[in-house]
Amino acid sequence: MQKIQGALEKQAGVQKVKVLFNASKVKLEFDDSANTADALAEVVKKLGYEVKSVKVKQPAE
Template identity: 45%
Template sequence: MKTNLRTEDLTCPSCIKKIETGISKKDGVSKVDVKFNLNKVTVEHDDRVTGEDIKSTIEQLGYPVKSVKTSS
């Protein structure tokens, strides 16, 4: 599965590291790609994690999420 999220307030490379580290810790996540200049996060994962789980993690790290789209 692949989940694409649009975020806000990504302003620097340290934001990338913070999000990548936080999401990568979740069971079922295989790849995290953060584009801070586009405010976009793409996560490849299996069914042990949902788009809402990923959204919640990003928001707990302090970054608002504007949209979530998951595809098979």
């Protein structure tokens, strides 16, 4: 859990990371001009975890 959070926090554009271990989810806020959801999912995969799906929500304005 700490491993995932730490790795994602180091990525460009990532502003907030919340790992929900019991739900097997990661929620994060990031600047999409600095990074992509797919690239961030790859970071998690490289740590040895499976990424089943990626959902992107646009912030409410």
